[in-house]
Each structure stands twice: as C-alpha cells, then as structure tokens.
Amino acid sequence: MLPAKSRVKLDGDKLARFRREQGWSQDQLGKAFDRSRGSICNFERGVHMPKAWHIRAMCRMTDTSLEDMLYTLGATHYMPGHHYIEDMVSIWA
Numbered sequence: 329m330l331p332a333k334s335r336v337k338l339d340g341d342k343l344a345r346f347r348r349e350q351g352w353s354q355d356q357l358g359k360a361f362d363r364s365r366g367s368i369c370n371f372e373r374g375v376h377m378p379k380a381w382h383i384r385a386m387c388r389m390t391d392t393s394l395e396d397m398l399y400t401l402g403a404t405h406y407m408p409g410h411h412y413i414e415d416m417v418s419i420w421a
Contacts, residue, residue: 337377339402344372346400350390361385 347357347368354368361367361382370376387397 337403338371340372340374342400342402343378346386347372360389 347354352360354365354372358365358368361378367376371378371382383397383401383403384394386392387394390397392400
C-alpha cells in the first residue's frame with residue numbers, strides 16, 4: 329500500500345471544480361481533512377499537493393472508486409517516484 333504521506337500531483341482546477349460540484353466550500357473540505365481553508369486553496373492553486381489519504385477520504389465521502397477519482401482530479405503521478413494512475417490504483421487499493 330502507498331504510504332499515507334505520499335503526495336499526488338493533481339490538476340488544481342479540476343479539484344476546485346469537483347469540490348464545487350459536490351457543493352463543498354473550501355472551509356468544509358478543509359474541516360473534513362483537518363486542514364484550513366487556506367490549505368485547500370493551496371491544493372487548488374498547485375502550491376501544495378494533497379496526500380494519498382486525502383484522495384482516499386474523498387473517495388469514501390463521495391462513494392467514488394479510486395480510479396475514477398484520480399482521473400476526475402487529473403492525477404498524473406504521485407511524488408516521488410512518478411508512478412502513473414494505473415500504478416496508483418493497484419498500490420492504493
């Protein structure tokens with residue numbers, strides 16, 4: 329399993345769009361992740377990348393498969409190691 333501290337490279341605009349489609353404010357998502365609204369803003373702006381457990385939590389919150397979530401959020405790889413979505417799905421499942 330991929331360590332929870334692993335980070336995922338996402339498309340921040342897609343993360344923001346997904347969050348809004350779910351009806352969540354940055355503050356609400358931040359509270360769900362035990363992070364500030366500013367942290368969510370930084371994820372969406374690409375300043376920081378979310379950890380693997382953030383993505384898994386969003387999957388549980390929306391009853392979405394990991395593979396669908398990674399594609400929805402525009403994930404290209406996790407860092408360090410630059411594995412692709414197919415690898416992430418097999419590692420995180």
